[in-house]
Amino acid sequence: MLDRFIEAKKEELERLRLQEANGTLPAPLEIDRPSLKRQLQEAPSVAVVAEYKRASPSKGIINPRLGAKEAAEAYAAGGAAAISVLTEKAHFHGSLAFLERAQVAGLPLLRKDFLFHPLQIAESAATPAAAVLLIVRYFLETPGTLKTLVEQAQAYGLETVVEVFSEAEIDLARQAGADIIQVNNRDLDTLQVDLDRSYALGKRKQAGEVWISASGINAPQHCVALGERGFDAVLVGTWLMQHKEPAAALRYLRGVGPGMATAKSTPFFEQG
């Protein structure tokens, strides 16, 4: 699957190379980007990063009628700590323009895409994104490139969310300087989700890191269980996008009703 995602990026990279050669690459936005890390760290309970996702390889079309601006407003009203925006076009029907529209909520924005080239990071810096996603699996043979991209993003004032699937990938993420680590519960080949991956890998969290569990989260009990294992945040897309009232769905998920607090605790921390 990851190879298919890279293949779909060929045209985009050609365009970016041409823009660089012509001197028409968009300039970095000179704005104060809110910190995703701080926002997730300071949340009193397990934070929700709510995702704007119109379609996906696992579900096909999810909800093309909900606009990015409307979704962002609903997510903010429902208490999201940050918003993830899928910008990948070919498989997720995303667009960079969605980042501009989602900006209305004033929350940190995560650009979710398949990013592996410095020009894609440069292009991200021209958007209001606060952070970009980097998937360790793309850099198993070239861990130096992951480090370079993390540093390039930082130089632009962008944070990085570094996604892992295994213990070995956590080590690579740390070697690259990652301090926001995301465990993806979805197998990128079979597309099956299994929260046990987060439950197992959560034990590797170290002090000073922010951890996010992503994919397949659709119940307050998931947030409670992940909070008990030290996760600072959950990232939820499909379930919120499918819901008629995303703000209400988000409140339900966050357990803001009586007796449903999703406490954050750190019982399984590794010694850093």
Ligand SMILES: O=C(O)c1ccccc1NCC(=O)[C@H](O)[C@H](O)COP(=O)(O)O
């Ligand atoms: O969502 C997919 O089908 C998918 C397939 C292959 C690679 C990535 C995929 N999703 C990207 C994501 O990281 C998810 O959108 C995110 O974790 C939210 O997941 P969910 O709440 O299950 O929509």
